[in-house]
Amino acid sequence: MSKLPNTPTSIFSIMSQLANKYGAINLSQGFPNFPVDQRLLSITKDLIGKNVHQYTPMNGVPSLLEKIALLTFKNYNRHVNVASEILVTAGATQGIYTAINSFIKSNDEVIILDPSYDNYEPSVLVAGGKPIRISLNDDYSPNFNRIEDAITKKTKLIILNNPHNPTGKTWKESDFEALEVLLEKHDHVLLLSDEVYEYISFSHPHISINTRPKLRNKSIIASSFGKSLHVTGWKVGYLIAPENLMLEIKKIHQFLVFSISSVSQYAISEYLDFVDFNQISKMYLRKKTLFQNLLKNSQFELLPCEGTYFQVVNYKQISSKGDTDFAKELIVNHGVAAIPISVFYKDLTDKQMLRFCFAKTDETLIAAAEKLNEI
Ligand SMILES: Cc1ncc(COP(=O)(O)O)c(C=O)c1O
DSSP: OOSSTTOOSOHHHHHHHHHHHHTOEEOSSSOOOSOOOHHHHHHHHHHHTSSOOSOOOTTOOHHHHHHHHHHHHHHHOOOOOTTTSEEEESHHHHHHHHHHHHHOOTTOEEEEEESOOTTHHHHHHHTTOEEEEEEOOTTSOOOHHHHHHHOOTTEEEEEEESSOTTTOOOOOHHHHHHHHHHHHHSTTOEEEEEOTTTTOBSSSOOOOGGGOHHHHTTEEEEEEHHHHTTOGGGOOEEEEOOHHHHHHHHHHHHHHTSSOOHHHHHHHHHHGGGOOTHHHHHHHHHHHHHHHHHHTTSSSEEOOOOBSSEEEEEOTTTOOSOHHHHHHHHHHHHSEEOEEGGGGSTTOOOOSEEEEEOOSOHHHHHHHHHHHHTO
């Protein structure tokens, strides 16, 4: 009877609940615990008394759409059509779900690169499609031989996530060049590019599909204001796609949500005039460096983090336990919550690694590191 018989409760809920139960410092779920910008709060307070409480147009509040177009032009030099190529969604999650359900029919295949974020596969399954999960290389770069081997006539979509949750890997110019060659050859395949961490890139400026003329006409790009503006609970994101694809997405979107929270949209629209997106990577780079320095003498081995606000560590020197068991032990015995990496793989590949979120106050990171250094 169930459409998702093998889909467990999300690991993020499980670990956050355990963290609450044992009073552990929660570095598991990916959300900031530092205060929201006062300016955004005061804009929102002022808006509450105004006439902003009814349904917005389906695509989104017009001024917000204009600002998304401007942002896309400023950052990626892409002109998007305000009326036909942008859709404001209830977070990237709903955007991704809606995009998948707009194009995937029974038995269509969707290539997902493991380790992968946990909302892709269930969205494909609900649509009746077949998730084809391919491992990334050992260094988490894309393996184009494996991807090409997996492409069949039934392949409808490839989902990529850059910068990458959970590993913090970012795609390079050469990766995009290889993808362009591949998709030129297999031109029946669409792309869904999850770029929610687009403003958190450390090693080099983020390369967006928005900047790739050969790819963007066959791509749906997902962004998240929750992630970029540190308000994950607001659940505001957006999709960018060419008009022919967006028309299909809107057909589903209008019956799934129609439009999303009006107050959040108006507030973000006003606030965008004051946001310097270059500061976001700088702020998180400082936190990453702080967290890495705090852990440098610990028993954890730190993996490179090129983007996102996640630090992956290997705990082989500490324990031979599987990562889910070790993550639970870490909460119960040591008071710090993390996410085990195996849950991001179809076959639960366990390389004894955990993901810590460093989008936290310095005090939280220092307190967590103190506990981790005692192990
Ligand atoms: C890779 C990835 N995609 C999408 C999302 C969901 O974004 P939103 O909160 O805007 O729905 C997340 C949230 O953690 C994420 O890590």
